[in-house]
Each structure stands twice: as structure tokens, then as C-alpha cells.
Amino acid sequence: MSLRDIIHNLIDRERRTRIGRSRYDIRGRVLMVCGGLGLCSVALIAFAVDRQLVHADFYQKQGNVRFQRDVEIPTTRGMVTDRNGEPLAVSTPVMSLWANPQELAGDEEQIARLAQALGMPVDELQRSLSQKADKEFLWLRRRMNPTLVQRVLDQKIPGVYGVREFKRFYPQGDAVAHVLGFTNVDDHGQEGVELAFDEWLRGKPGEKRILRNRQGETVENVDLLKPAQPGKDLALSIDRRIQYLAYRELQKAVTSAGASSGSAVVMDIHTGEVLAMANVPSYNPNNINGTNRDTHRNRAVTDLLEPGSTMKPLTVAAALEAHVITPNTLFNTNPGRIPNGNYWTSDTHNHGVLDTTGVITKSSNVGAALIARRLSNEQFYDFVRRFGYGQSTHSGFPGEAAGLFPPPPRWYGTTKQSMSYGYSLSVTPLQIAHTYATLANGGVATVPSFVKGGSGESKQVITPELAHTIMKMMQTVTEPGGTATLAAILGYHVAGKTGTARIASNGGYAQKYLAFFAGVVPVDNPRFAMVVVVNNPDTAKGYYGGTWAAPVFRNVMEGALRLQDVPPDDINTWLAAQASGRTKTAKAAPAGDPEPTPEEVRESMQ
Template identity: 45%
Template sequence: MNQRKAPPRQVTTDLKYLGRHRMVLLGLAVLFGGIALRAGYLTVIDSDFLRAQGDARMMRTEPIMAMRGVIRDRNQAPLAVSTPVATLWLNPRQALAADLDISALARALKQSPSALRAKIKRHRDKRFIYLDRHLSPNAADEVLALDFPGVYAMTEYKRFYPEAEATAHMLGFTGLDDHGREGLELAFDSQLAGVEGSKRVMKDLKGHRVQDVALLKPARPGRDITLSFDSRVQYSAYRELARGVAEHNAKAGVLVSLDVETGEVLAMASVPSYNPNNRSQLDMDAVRNRAVTDMFEPGSTLKPFTLVAALESGKFTINSRFDTSPGTYKVLNKTVRDHEDFGVIDMQTVLTKSSNVATSQIAMALPRSTLPLLHQHLGFGQSTGSGFPGESAGLMQPSNRWNPVELATMSYGYGVTVTALQLAQAYATIASGGLQRPVSFTKVDGPVAGRRVIPEAIANSLIPMMETVVTQEGTALRAAVPGYRVAGKTGTAHKASQGGYARDQYMSLFVGMAPASHPKIVTAVIIDTPRKGGYYGGLAAAPVFSRTMADTLRLMNVEPDRSAERLADQARRSGRGG
């Protein structure tokens, strides 16, 4: 039987396909072998590489914002606290790559679409820009729920001031970065500010956080600060000062209260004020703390220190007498005037009636440097060292200008500029028996050693003299406080203007202490340019002092030192200003 043989051409074709098949199999074997080898290498030998690459795509390091310290008053009532808020931010690269609907995002943020579009394009090469800061968590969640690509949220803190206008000038405020910008927020910023921490988080492909993985560095909160202020006293001071400014249609007002025994600032108010919780319509003229920045000539409130210089010199005693007739006194080409002819008066009456003539006579009888050097020793012309940002030093005339006319005017409060804080500290020096204590904005525990500025006997002799100012015969009966003996001095000073003094603009002042038997509190009140109701210190400033001091003594639990009989007698009297 004959067998049929395959044609040669067909055999050749079969061999050709068999060879190709083997080549494909060999290539696939090599490919899969290489993959297996690479997988084994990465898994066994270079596993850290895979882990790092995975982490780079899923792990992120995020900051942990630190909470700012709380500012409290001396009784631990909160005056400034930080609350968590949400801040929305955008990754421009991611948003542009995903073709973000900018108009929809702008509507959600209640912003201008054109402005937002321009902002994103301007920062197209960045990975972070702010969209909106300090939102409520609910408001931020509404935007995040729309799931815009590249939009994320972070937690920040916003400062809140419970007392608002009443403490605005003392506390100041923080900026968007939660750092102090004004006032004690700025002065204590390094202590209040916390230290930012960091954490590692896992995110999905859309950038949403899946979970917190590890705490890399814990955030350290800022330190709490306890101030010397009493929020109740502060509120009373601000309320009564605002009332006084309104009643006299004044330009502005300032009040400072000090604790005599510690130098603590119990209250510091300035009008006009502002709301630190809402600064959208902020008037920068209202921001400055006039109690430490504004300088003015203190007028007759400096006369007690002229008497200090007189008594220290040994040329005068408390029984010395001065002939002030006919109510004028010539010093070179300047005529010094009293508002009436007081005749022959003793040293106590110099303060009671506020005689410019008598203090000028004292200045002319003393060596040229005596009065200016005493003022410098009291701290005029230099900062109190309180540390309050922007504190002014005041101004003392240089020694080459200590001529007779300058000395005469200096004796009744002209030619020297001071701040309200300086003036209050100087009176606290008298109240403490001649010891000057440092001004403190933080609470002080225990007794404070003072610097001897005035001999104790002289300081103590001045207080009964200043009590007569707050009587029927004096210039400030309206400064009286029911139940307490009060000592102090009025001042009514022309305001300086270009080329001289304004004829119809005055600074009205009263500085006093109580209880006069053993002074605990000193309060200075300055009313700037009262336009109605009288401009004398006894009319404009004294009533504010009276109301504020009454509240302060009650709130600080200071016992009365005046008998009911004297109170009844005082109630039958009527007062006048001066």
C-alpha cells in the first residue's frame, strides 16, 4: 500500500509556525520571570522603597495649631479666649488640573467669581492658598460637602473678648495669625502664643483624610496670663467715663486706677473705644490707648509736687504764708493770675483754692534746678517701665530752658507733658507715704518694695491738705465719695495748639485717692475738650472720679473711714467746680 507524503512546502510552513510559537513562549517566560524576579527583589530586598512610594501617595504631614493662652482678670474671669474655627484652603495645581468649576466655588464661598478666578490663576504654581479664614465649622462643612477638587479645611483659632469695648484698649487684639497686634496681647505675645505641632495622616486619592496615623510633635498651648485688672472695676470705669464724655460732649476721656500698695493697674479705660470682636469698620483713632500714649500738660494737678519741693527745701513749712494780692504776680514779662484775689493764704489753702500765684512765688524762691529735678525723680519725662506697647515718656524741658518764666509755669503744671499713667503713679507715690512702686499689668502677690521718692513725713502731710480740695471750700466737692474720706487735686489746663494755646479748649482733670486715712486706691480722670456743662476739672472730671471710686472701693472690699455725721453734713452742702 502506498503512503502519501506531505508536500515539502507544507512541512516547511509547519516548522516555521512551531518555531514562532516557541519564541513567543520563550519571550513570555523571560518576561514573567523578570517580573517575578523584580517582585521578589522589591518584596524581599527593597521593601522599604515600596513602602516609601505608597506612603508618598497616601501619607501627609499636617500641622497641629496651638491654642493661645487665656487672659484672665485678677479673679480668674476670662478676658480673652481662643475658640477653634475652620479655615478653607485650595491647592491651585490640583484645582486647575481637575478643571474646577470656579464660579460654583465662588458662590459657595459668597465671593466674586472673577476675583477668585484671578487669584487662582495668579497662584497657579503654588500648592496652597487661603480661600476663607475663621469660618464656623458648620459654614465650612457646607462648602466641603460640595466636594470641590483641591479644596480642604484646617483648624485655626480665633480670639474672642467677652468684655468687648470695656477692655479693648487694655487688651488690644490679635491678627488672623493669632499673634498679638495691640495692647497686652502684643506685650505678652511670646508667653501667650503656643508652639505648633505636627501629625501624619492618611488621605485617599481625592485628598480626603481617612485617618490620623501618628503624632509627630504635640502642639504646646500658650501660657495663661493673670492680669492685675478687676473686670468689674474695669467695666465701671469704662461706663462712667463714657457717661462723663457724653454728658460734657467731650472729644475723649481717659481713666486710670492703681492699687497704692502694689502698683497694680486695676482699671484703664479710654473713650472713644471699639469692639475688638468686630473690626470691619475700625477707626484707627479709636484704637490707641490714650492712657499711655497721649501726652498733655497736667495743669494744677502738679501743684502738690510744687509743695513737696517747697517743704523738702527747708525754706517753707506747712504754716508758711503767701500774699497773693491782688491776684496777679509778675515774673519777668509774664503775668501769673489767680481766678480771684485770695489775699494772704497758708500752704493748705494753696491747694484748696488752687493758687497759681502762690506756687509761682515758691518756684521763684527755690534754686533753679529744684522743681525740674523733683519732676524727673517722680518719673516725668521717662517711661514708667510698664512694658505697654507704644507707651510715651512725656516731655520735660531741657535744663537750658529752666528760666524764671518756665519755672513759674512749671509750678502750676505747664511746660511739662505727662501721660495719665504717669500722673496716676505720681499720686500713688504720695498715697503710699512717698514710696514709688513699679506699675504692673499682671497680678502681684505679696508686698511690693518701693523706691523712696518723697520723705514720708512730707507725703503724709500733703494728704490732709488735699482733703480740703474735696470740700465746700475747695474746687472738687463733686469728687466726694459717700462713706470715705477723699484727697485729691483738680486741674484745668489750656490745650496747646499751633503757636500757643487754644482759647476755648481745655483738659479737665481730677486725680485723687481714697480712703484718705489710709489710701488704697488712686484714680486719675482726664476729660479732653468738654464742650458743655463746664470745663473745670471739678465739674467735668470730678463726678466721674466719684462714681468710679465708689464702685472700686466697694468691689475691692475697702472699709469706709467717714462717719455718718460727716456724711449727713456733707449732704446738706452744695458744690461748685474749679
């Protein structure tokens, strides 16, 4: 073999060796690639199994947290109406703005835009956001006009959202404010009927599940979890028309008398329904921000006062029931005052000899005291207690006061005599109205109610005959010679009683007065009982109940009788007035004897 052949053989062997090695390297690389792909597939399958099977619930929950929300469905509060279906309180849809502080944090430009849209200082908004920096929710402004909210939302400021709510609206404003009360920013009742019937009116919000995108916009309603239940409507016993009359006339009287406040209550005698309850000063329940909290108080049910001479019909009735006097018993009130311990019980002037009716007609403190002396402490206490003094009327109105009527063991030697003409005990205007309604209802006491239809609870506390006798005695008060001729109503017999009580102050009595009138109309077929209280009238203008409270009664009752089509029970007087062309009781009619004011220091109630 030549050298040339040997070299060719070596080159050929080397070439074959290289081809073999090349084939081996490709096969190995293919195997490595396939092995890697296989491992990746296994990893992906394991990852999918973990996500879709092993921990599916966890990852689904995490996804829902980011995009799925359970949100409340707001519901409307029940409407409050008067007895005739006229709306007194309604809920209207509004919008509220809220923000996610975490989405706005650090974005000075967007915060400035938002502050400008809200009309508030930038630093104030920045401070609010900073205080809630770790939260996801901050109220920006509640209960706005939906149009204004939409203007803000149209600016597409990140992290700013709107939500639908409801706002309470009171069409009658301050005229019915103390009866209705108001709701807070969350639409929960705070005072009055809104508080007493909050659970009934409130309703129950619903709940739904939604999906939101990254911008917080709702893209899908996923599920209705709980339907919203609107609040139930409530029909009150209040008659909007009589309520307005009572408020208007009371406001006029308080202003004219230069008084500090006043209250009035009108009741349906047979059902115990409160047809009107007004207080002055009042407030606007549609805008309570900045109002004086003292004006929110319903004085007719929360304020305690000594009833003055409105107490005298009960004193007379107690003595008649005990048979210690008769309607014809005579009382010598000369010389116009009698001792009461270290003090005196006085009349404004000497009335001389009066019969039982005359004690009420002339409103004699001395006569009432002489009558009370014939009663034992227990007889007097038990009788008055039957009319509810010293205890709540159970009307259900929030904050109602029970009054103060101490039992005999807590009396002093002068207490009963002082009580006989309305001192040494305290009651509310509602309790006085309830007492006079009981007398007019044949001695049947019906629990006062603010709901249409009344409470249905009643009991006989005195005989119908005794109640009728007292009513006829009180009728003389509004007739010529009585202390309340300004309460007379043409064509109707009116029974009532004036009262003028000095206001207790610092253990004695100040030169300040309460002017009362409590009355019933018509006498022969009673329909309405009303009490009027004018607190602290200007003494320079007069301070008697017959001067300020009696005209309020007349003006309101004239309207109520006309609205309810109550026929006259004094038809002869009415016909005579029609024939003479006189259509209303003359406002300049003589007021009779002025209501006496006792000149004694207040008795201790301890």
C-alpha cells in the same frame, strides 16, 4: 524494482522528511518562547530590585508626596482673665475654607457652585483662583462658623477643603478693649496685653502625619510628630467690675461735656496693680474691620499732655523737703497775677494771702510760682524726676510714652515757674496716677503692673512724713471751699487735686482745655489712686476739672470701695448722714473756687 515501487519509495521519503522538519520547527519555537519568557522574568526581577532595593527611598518619597501629608495641629491661645478669674479673652474653635486652585482650574461649573456657596461673585472667585493658578493652596474664607463650613464641604466640590482654627473672643467688648488689644487673623497679638504677652499666650502648634485619598480626605492618621502645646493663661490685675464702672462713668462725662475724648486710670496704691484703665472713644475688639484706627490708641499710656494743676502738690512737696517753706508759710498772691518773663502767671481772681495749704486748696498758680522761686532749678528737677516724670513707668505696656521733662540746661528763664503749675512738661495719665499712688503709699513708688500680684519693684522716693503732710493738704481740695467738692465721698476722706490745662496749638494755646482730677481714697488708710482726664469739653458747658473729672472719680470710687468692702475712715460724717437719711453726697454741692487757667503763651521746650 518496478516503477511503482520507486514512486512509493519517493513518496515515503518525502513524508519522513516533512515529519522531521515539523519536529525541528516545534522545538525551535518552544525554545524561542522559553527564552522570551526568561528575559521578561529577568527584566521584571531587575525592575523589582530597582524599585524595592536600589531606589526604594526615592519611590517611597514620591508616593508619600501624592498621598501623605504633614499637617499642623492648631492649638488654642491662652485665656486672659481679670484678677478674680472672670474671662476677658478666650479662644473659640472655628473653621476655615481653603482650595487647591489646580484642582478647580477650568471647571466653570464647580467654580460657580463654590461662589454661590460662599456668597461671592463668580468673577471675583475666578480672579483669585487665576492669581494662584500655579499654587496648591488658597484661603477662601477664614474663621467661619463650623456649621456654615460644613454646608460648603457637604457639596463635595473638588479641591475645596476645611481646616480647624481658633478665633479670639472678648466678652467685655469695648469696655476693656484698650487694655486687652486684639489679635490678627493668624491669632497673633497686635496691641495691648495681647501683644505684650503674645509669646506667653500663643502656645505652640503640633504636627501630625496623615494619609489622604485622591479626593483629599484624610483616611488615616499615620504618626504624631509633635504634640500641640496650648498657650498659658494670664491673670491680669484688672478688676472687671471696676473697669466697667470707670468706662461707663467716663463715657457719660465725655458725652455730657461734649468732649472729644477721655481717659481714666485706677491703681492699687500698695501693689501698683492697675485695677482699671478706660478710654473714650473705644472700639469693639470682636469686630475691628472698618473701625477708626485712632480709637485703638490707649490714650492713658500713649498720649502726652501738660498736667496742669495736678503738678502743684509736687511743687509744694519739693519746697517742703528743701526746707525753703513750712506748711504755715504765707504767700501774698495780690493782685492775682505776677510776671513770668514777657507773660503773666494768673489766677482766676485775687486770692490775697494764702498759706501753703491754701495754695493747694484754692489751686493758686501765683502761689505755686512764688514757691518755685524759692527752689533752685536742680532742686526742683531732681525732686520731680524721682517721681518718674520724663521716663517710662516700666509697666511693660506696648507703646507707653516716657513723657517730656527736660533737664535744667534746656530751661529758659520762665520754664521752672511754668512747670510749677503744670506747663512746659508733658506726662501720661498713667504717670499722674502713679505719682498720686506714690504720695498715698508713704512716699514708696511701686512700678505699675497689669499682671495680678504686681511687679514687686518699689523704692522710697520721699519720707513718709512728707507724703502724709501733702496728703492732708490735698484733702482740703475736696472739702468745702476747695475746687473739687464734687469728688467728695460720704464716709470717706478724699485727697486729690483738680487741674484745668489749656491745650497747646501752633506754638501757643488754643481755647481748648484738659479737665483733670487726680485723687486718693481713703486718706487715713489709702487703697486706691485714680486720675480722670476729660479732653476738650465744650467751653459753653464749662471746662473745669472740678466740674467734669471730679464726679467721675466719685462715682467710680464709691463703687470700688463698696466692692472691696473698704471701711469708712470718716465714720462721724457717715453716721450723721445715716441719721438724717442722706446716703450720698449731694450732687449739687458747691464746687468751691473754679480751677484757674493760665493766660500765658506756651513756653518752648527746646
